Amino acid sequence: MNHHLSILGKPYLPTALYLAQQVREMDRLTIEVHGIPGDELMQRAGQAAFDLIRRNWPEATKILVLTGTGNNGGDGFVVAQLALQAGLQVQVLQLGERQRIGGDALANALRYETLAGEWRAFSGELPPDVDLIVDAVFGIGLEREVEGQWAQALVAVNASPAPVLALDIPSGLHADTGKVLGTAVQADASITFIGLKRGMFTSDGPAYCGGIVFDALGVPSQVIASQTASASRLDWRNQRQLLQPRSRTAHKGMYGHVLVVGGDLGFGGAARLCAEAALRTGAGLVSLATRAEHVEAVLAARPEIMVHGVSEPAKLQALLEKATVVALGPGLGTSGWGRSLWQQLLDTQLPLVMDADALNLLARSPRRGNNRVLTPHPGEAARLLGCSTEAVHADRFAAVEQLQQRYGGVAVLKGAGTLVQSSDSAPAVCSDGNPGMASGGMGDVLTGVIAGFIAQGWSLPEAAGIGVCLHGAAADKAARVGERGLLATDLMSHIRRLVNPGNA
DSSP states (O other), X not given: OOOOOOOSSOOOOOSEEEOHHHHHHHHHHHHHTSOOOHHHHHHHHHHHHHHHHHXXXXXXXXXXXXXXXXXXXXXXXXXXXXXXXXXXXEEXXXXXXXXXXXXXXXXXXXXXXXXXXXOEEOOSOOOSOOSEEEEESOOTTOOSOOOHHHHHHHHHHHHSSSOEEEESSOTTBOTTTOOBOSOOOOOSEEEEESSEEGGGGSTTHHHHHOEEEEEOTTOOHHHHHTSOOSEEEEOHHXXXXXXXXXXXXXXXXXXXXXXXXXXXXXXXXXHXXXXXXXHHHTOSEEEEEEOGGGHHHHHHHOTTSEEEEOOSGGGHHHHXXXXXXXXXXXXXXXXXXXXXXXXXXXXXXXXXXXXXXXXXHHHHSOOOOSSXXXXXXXXXHHXXXXXXXXXXXXXXXXHHHHHHHHHOSEEEEOSSSOEEEOTTSOOEEEOOOOGGGOSTTHHHHHHHHHHHHHHXXXXXXXXXXXXXXXXXXXXXXXXXXXXXXXXXXXXXXXHHHHTSTTOO
C-alpha cells in the first residue's frame, strides 16, 4: 500500500541524469582512482538512508530490512546496524543464496550478525507488525523480469500497510527506462546515490519512487565530471529563471502572433483552450481559424481571441501572413476539412506546433521538417513510430529520440515525466506535473503554451522545455485542492501567475 510520503521540505535534486552503467563507472573511479574504499561508500549510503528515516519517520521503532545478495543489500545491512545501535527493533529478511553475498556487502552482513545474531531468509511472507520497510533487494543492475520468490517478496512489500523506503531505486524498476520489470516495489520515498538515475523520472518511475532524495556520498567532483549526463531534468524552479520582466515600453507587436488552426464541428473547445493558453502565456496576439459555427461562442467567452470562420484552405493565406507561429491540431479532426487545412500548412516556413489530429495525419503521411514541435501522447507517438503504445512505454527515451530523428524539429513525448528531445542535445525530462492532468484539454493547453513562448522569441527547444515545465507547475498549483476533477481551464490563472517573474 503506497502512502506516498511527502518528503519534508523540497529536497534539492541535481539536473544531470545518468544511465546505470555511468553510475557504476563513477563508483569504480571513486574506489580505484581516488582511493575511497567501497565499504566507506556503503557506510555513507547507509548513514544517509538512516538519517532520512529519522527525519521522516521519527515514530518508527520497528524496522524491517529486506536485502538481496548484492551491494544494495550491503547498504541495507548498514541501515540495520545503525537502527540497532539507535535502540530500534530490527529484522532483516534476506532473498537469494546466502553464499552469493560477497565483498563489502558480506563484511556489513557479518557486522550486523555480530551485533544482532542471525538474520533470516525470506520464507514467503513478511512479519505483520512493522513501522517501516527498507527495500534493499535489487540495485541499479537489474535487467530481467523479477520472478519466483523475488517477485513474491516485492508483492508482499506492496501489500503491507507499512511505509517503504527504497535504497538507490525501488527494486524491480529499470534504472535506465523506468519500466517495471514484471513487478516492483512501490516506495513512499527513494534515496538515490552518486548520480540520479534517469528511469526514476519517467515511464513507471514517478509512480514507484515516491519522494526522491539524493546523496552524492561525497564522490569527488572530478568523478562526476568524467561522465556526460545521459539526460537532464527540467523543472519550473530552474526554467522560470529564463523569464525576465518586460520592458516598460513594451507593445503587443513585440510578443508575436499565434495562429491556432483547429476545432472541427463539436471540437471547438480544444481550439479555444489552445488559443487562450497562448494568450495567458504572454503572446501579443492570438488568432483562431476554426469552423464558422464556433465563432460566436468563442467571441462571447474570450473576446481577446481573434476568431475567423475558415471553410477552406485558401482562407488561411491572409492569416498566415500576419502570424509568427502556427499551432495546428487541437480539435482539427481527420475528415476532409481538417485534412485540407493540415495539407495547406505542411509547407509553411513558420514555426509549427503540432498536436492531436495534426499528428495522426502526419502518421499517415510522414514528412520531416525542422521548423516544428511535435507534442504526442504515447498513443499518438505509437502511431507516428508504427509500433505499440506498450513499446513506447517500455523505453520512452528511445521513443522520443526516434520521433525526433524521423520527423525533425523538437519532439515532446507527453506522459508521466514528459520528455523533450531536440537534434543537438540529450533528452530532457520534466519532473513537474501530476496525475490530475489525465483529463481532456490538457494537451491543447500545452500546445498553446509552447506556441506562446515561440511567439515571444524563444527557440523551439527552449519554448518546449519552458512550456512543458510551466504547464506541469500550473497543474501542480491547481491540484492543491485535489487531483481528481482537475480541468484544463483550471490551469489558466496559474499559468498567468507563474509566467510573471517574482511569483512562486
